[in-house]
Amino acid sequence: MNSNYLIELEHVTRLYGTVIGVNDFNAQLKPGAYGLLGPNGAGKSTLLSLLTGQLVPTRGTVRVLGESPRNNSRLMRKIGFCPGYEGLYATTTGLDWVTLLLQLHGVRWRPARERAADCLALVGMSNDMKRPISTYSRGMRQRTKLAQAIAHEPTLLFLDEPFSGLDPIGRAEMTDVLNDWIGLGNSLIIASHVLHEIEALTDSFLLICGGRLLASGTASEVNELLFDSPSEIEVDCAEPYRLASVLMENELAVSASIEQNSHGTDTVRLKTLHAGQLWIQLSGIITKNGFTVTRVKSADDSLQTLFNSLLKIHRGEI
DSSP states (O other): OOTTSSEEEEEEEEEETTEEEEEEEEEEEOSSEEEEEOOTTSSHHHHHHHHTTSSOOSEEEEEETTBOOTTOHHHHTTEEEEOSSOOOOTTSBHHHHHHHHHHHTTOOHHHHHHHHHHHHHHTTOTTTTTSBGGGOOHHHHHHHHHHHHHHTOOSEEEEESTTTTOOHHHHHHHHHHHHHHHHTTOEEEEEESOHHHHHTTOSEEEEEETTEEEEEEEHHHHHHHHHTSSEEEEEEESSHHHHHHHHHHTTSOSEEEEEEOTTSSEEEEEEESOHHHHHHHHHHHHHHHTOOEEEEEESOOSSHHHHHHHHHHHHTOO
């Protein structure tokens, strides 16, 4: 394997008994920032555990910065990890906890204390770092976990759903912190099931589901997949039955259902195999037929539809 790569995964499979966590995963990533995108249960946390050496692959080879991460203390000094689980000592303060973890990296107490205080202040914990962790909200615990992940100044950061529990202001603040960190030339892998959280940090994505790598690329390439994949679209219209009929006749939808929405109007829910074609032609059809349309949107704002479609394509069902 080439040590110039940030991450190298070669036919990596991780089994939990008869359950597959990661399935024949192959990837080579150069230094930079990447989003690991997938629905809950897709295998993101398992993959991060393999990359941080907490798990070993059942089959295949994992390399991080050219080395095996398992029981590799030298490599761990270069890696920061913000886990999805809590893992905090409730009776200690945030400041004591981050200080202790820095001491485990070999930093003396006084400089560790100063560095811990600086990092906690950076993530917005200046006024609360001396309180017991048991009194922290979930968002405050997330901030504290991020502080410990960057405190020993790693060059590569792994984040597992780091924005979970944060309010919109907290998400914006953490995004700024991470963008500044990336701007210093550091690398980052962030796992999330929310596209816009990752888009705020990077335009490079790995899409996984069922432990498999389904697609990879930039934000525009991911959006192309979203745009021209089977999906559902909702249209609020004054003549829902006629609109549905026209779209079916033009083979832009494979099925349509009509239901009343909370605004007292009717919504046409369309299923299409080629969302891109429908979006392109829809405005012309509305204008030509004189339809009164008040709203058009994707029926599924999450990526689940995309993942389901990619899985069907992988299985040869589409």
